[in-house]
Amino acid sequence: MIWLTQFINGVLLGGYYALLACGLSFMFGVMRIINLAHGDLAILAACLAFVFADTTGISPFVALIGVIPLMAGIGWLLQRTMLERSLRAGLLVPLLTTFGLAIVIENGLFEYLGADSRSLAPYIGDFAYDSWAITGNIYIGSLAALIFAVAVVVLGGLKLFLGHTSLGRAIRATAADPDTAELVGINARAVYAIAAAIAVALAGLAGVFLAMRETFSPYSGPTQLIFAFEAVVIGGIGSLSGTLVGGIVLGVAQTFGAQIDPQGFLISGHVVFLAVLAGRVGLAGVVNRGGFRRFLAGKS
Amino acid sequence: MTLLAVERLDARHGLLQAVRGVDLEVAQGETLALVGANGAGKTTLLRTIAGAHRAAAGRIFFEGADVTAVPAYERLRAGIALVPEGRRLFTDMTVKENLQVAAAHGRAGPWTLDTVVEAFPLLRQRLASRAGNLSGGEQQATAIGRALMTNPKLLLLDEVSLGLAPIAVDAVYRSLETLIAGGATIVLVEQDIGRALAVATRVACLLEGRIVLEGPAKDMTRERVTEAYFGLRRVQQAAS
Numbered sequence: 440m441i442w443l444t445q446f447i448n449g450v451l452l453g454g455y456y457a458l459l460a461c462g463l464s465f466m467f468g469v470m471r472i473i474n475l476a477h478g479d480l481a482i483l484a485a486c487l488a489f490v491f492a493d494t495t496g497i498s499p500f501v502a503l504i505g506v507i508p509l510m511a512g513i514g515w516l517l518q519r520t521m522l523e524r525s526l527r528a529g530l531l532v533p534l535l536t537t538f539g540l541a542i543v544i545e546n547g548l549f550e551y552l553g554a555d556s557r558s559l560a561p562y563i564g565d566f567a568y569d570s571w572a573i574t575g576n577i578y579i580g581s582l583a584a585l586i587f588a589v590a591v592v593v594l595g596g597l598k599l600f601l602g603h604t605s606l607g608r609a610i611r612a613t614a615a616d617p618d619t620a621e622l623v624g625i626n627a628r629a630v631y632a633i634a635a636a637i638a639v640a641l642a643g644l645a646g647v648f649l650a651m652r653e654t655f656s657p658y659s660g661p662t663q664l665i666f667a668f669e670a671v672v673i674g675g676i677g678s679l680s681g682t683l684v685g686g687i688v689l690g691v692a693q694t695f696g697a698q699i700d701p702q703g704f705l706i707s708g709h710v711v712f713l714a715v716l717a718g719r720v721g722l723a724g725v726v727n728r729g730g731f732r733r734f735l736a737g738k739s
Numbered sequence: 740m741t742l743l744a745v746e747r748l749d750a751r752h753g754l755l756q757a758v759r760g761v762d763l764e765v766a767q768g769e770t771l772a773l774v775g776a777n778g779a780g781k782t783t784l785l786r787t788i789a790g791a792h793r794a795a796a797g798r799i800f801f802e803g804a805d806v807t808a809v810p811a812y813e814r815l816r817a818g819i820a821l822v823p824e825g826r827r828l829f830t831d832m833t834v835k836e837n838l839q840v841a842a843a844h845g846r847a848g849p850w851t852l853d854t855v856v857e858a859f860p861l862l863r864q865r866l867a868s869r870a871g872n873l874s875g876g877e878q879q880a881t882a883i884g885r886a887l888m889t890n891p892k893l894l895l896l897d898e899v900s901l902g903l904a905p906i907a908v909d910a911v912y913r914s915l916e917t918l919i920a921g922g923a924t925i926v927l928v929e930q931d932i933g934r935a936l937a938v939a940t941r942v943a944c945l946l947e948g949r950i951v952l953e954g955p956a957k958d959m960t961r962e963r964v965t966e967a968y969f970g971l972r973r974v975q976q977a978a979s
Contacts, residue, residue: 605843612829612840619827622791624815624844624889 444577445694451580453670453690454587455648457683459663460670461594462641468677469614469634472522472533476541478664480639481646484510485559485655486548488647492562499559503647507640514639518632541660548657559650567651586648590683593641598679610634669712672719688715740767741803742893742924743788743819748797750780750787757783759948760797765893770925772935772956775945776968781928782824784945785895788926789821790814801893818846818892822899824928826882830871834862834881837870838888845889855884858914876907883914894918896927900934912938932964946970 463477474480484506491502521540525532560567563582570578601607609630613620617627649655649663666689674685689708696707743765750758757780765771773781786792788799790811798807806814829837838852856863859880865873870881879899886894899915900908908931915938919925929935935942935956942959944952944967952967965971 605839608832608836608840609843611832611836615829615831616827618791619823619829621811622789622815622821622823622827623841623885624812625840626810626812 440576441698442695445698446691447577447579448583449691449694450687451583451587451690452694453683453687454583454590455645455652455686456666456670456689457674457686458586458590458593458641458648459645460667460674460682460686461590461597461679462638462645463664463667464671464676464679464682465597465641466635466638467671469610469638470518470522470526470631471530472526472537474638475534475537475664476544476660477537477638477642477667478662479541479544479660480510480513480642481649481663482655482657482660483513483544483548484643484646485650486552486557486657487643488650489557489559490552492559496562499562499647499651503644506643506647510643511636511640514636515632517639518635522635523628523631541664545658545660552657554656554658556654556656557650558654559647560652563651582652586652589644589648590686593644594679594683597637601679606633666708669708673712673715741765742767742769742801743926744800745784745788746798746800748784748787748799749795750783750792751795752783756795757948758787761945761948761950763943763950765924765926767924768922769941770919770923770927770939772939772942773926773928773945774930774932774935774942774964774968778947779945780948781945782897785821785897785926785928786823789819789895791821791823812844815845815889815891818890819895820845820886820889820891820893821895822882822886822897824897824901826878828870828878828881828885830869832870833867834870834873834877835866837881837885841885842888845891848890850887850890852888855887858887858917859884861910874907875903876910879903879907879911880914883911887918892924894923894925896925898928898930900929900931908934932961932968936961936964944968 459481463474466472466474487506487509488499488502491497491505492499517540521536522533525536566582569581571581572578601611609620609625610633612623613625613627613630620627620630670686670689671682672685673688674681674683688711692711693704693708696703699707741764743763745761745763748758748761749756761784773784775781783792787794790806790809794807798805800806801814801817801819806817809817829840832840835852838855842851856866861877862880862884865877870878873881883896883899899911903911912934915925919938927935927939936959939956942954942956942964943950944964946967947970951970952963
């Protein structure tokens with residue numbers, strides 16, 4: 440029974456990972472930018488929500504109304520001032536730019552808030568630990584369930600938005616071929632800025648939920664970035680439903696690992712990630728290239 | 740009435756000057772065919788007119804307004820649409836989405852999803868297919884349809900017959916003749932001189948980035964165009 444409980448916990452945790460990962464995946468899919476500051480932007484949003492809740496005493500859920508548009512604005516500004524310029528210099532430069540941005544955010548938050556671990560849990564009252572009893576000994580955490588539901592709604596909404604709205608089609612067209620998109624009347628520069636705003640707003644949403652369910656510090660970003668990467672790679676880059684599946688696989692792997700051994704939470708997630716990566720590498724047929732890929736695919 | 744005027748236009752690819760001091764005028768309702776060998780600058784000229792390529796010097800006027808510095812997406816909204824070489828469809832999107840995405844950003848007018856499908860009946864069954872899965876002729880019809888969805892005043896067609904089976908080329912040209920009969924203004928690049936002379940009202944021949952021969956299609960003979968196409972006269976002059 441404990442395994443079923445852990446499975447359910449893992450699935451719900453996977454919802455958080457999917458929420459965290461979809462902004463990263465979206466930005467890569469549209470602009471071919473690997474945003475190494477994604478986790479730190481999530482933590483930035485968490486800090487903003489914390490400062491808001493701490494100074495006003497109003498619920499962090501209300502803070503979301505302000506934090507999400509603010510994060511979208513930051514995303515728009517980042518694209519216009521930094522990412523757009525670095526993209527012009529090739530695909531590797533944005534990697535350096537976002538790496539630098541990550542360091543700036545981390546140390547900026549450290550300077551302002553100090554090294555203390557914080558959490559938004561005290562500001563949401565009972566909701567942080569409430570649960571529903573499904574049967575006598577299976578409980579579902581209400582916050583975890585809410586985050587999962589939000590993740591499903593956000594990913595589904597994003598999928599519908601991209602598939603069935605004019606702006607969504609413009610984003611897909613620009614992602615596929617920005618030069619031709621301009622030839623059918625799309626302002627690719629504006630579309631990129633909107634996509635960056637969406638991606639950073641999604642990072643912010645995930646960050647505020649992280650702060651509700653766990654503790655965070657100014658240096659928590661890179662760990663979250665790794666989880667987001669793992670979810671994206673397990674689920675397959677560019678697929679939103681895949682991202683949800685990837686998040687769930689990672690979450691279940693981690694909770695099962697933690698059940699096997701208290702130290703097993705992180706390592707089992709990484710092992711599953713590496714196994715999927717090796718499997719993909721093998722499937723892609725790169726075994727023929729020899730070397731470490733051939734070794735990873737088990738054909739050495 | 741002059742719809743498009745190009746004055747002393749230069750366009751470069753790095754150090755290579757592809758278009759050299761081209762002067763060109765296109766009147767309302769006219770069909771101009773650009774012919775010339777590979778590398779003569781036809782595609783670069785069209786892309787510069789559409790705004791997809793930056794002009795190094797010279798000016799482009801559309802309906803009397805200087806559009807030289809206007810970005811491509813705004814020129815489209817003003818009424819210049821390019822069907823690019825190689826079709827360049829959004830291959831992961833359906834045919835219908837390819838058409839819709841153009842319509843959303845273009846001008847309003849007679850061309851809608853229904854009228855485009857009417858003009859290219861072969862697309863009717865294909866609206867829900869991914870554009871990347873279509874045959875070459877179907878892709879070309881989609882690419883022209885996509886440009887038409889923006890209701891352009893000036894349609895630029897770059898090598899619409901390239902890579903198509905002869906029967907597909909016939910179908911594409913039948914649709915073009917319908918367009919031309921409807922009063923559309925078209926600049927087209929065509930490698931097949933016979934087709935260019937048949938469909939166009941005026942022909943301009945490019946050689947090494949310059950227009951070396953220009954005139955009404957009815958005054959042109961295949962021999963004159965061929966001579967300009969290969970720069971034979973210059974070779975003869977140099978020899979004598």
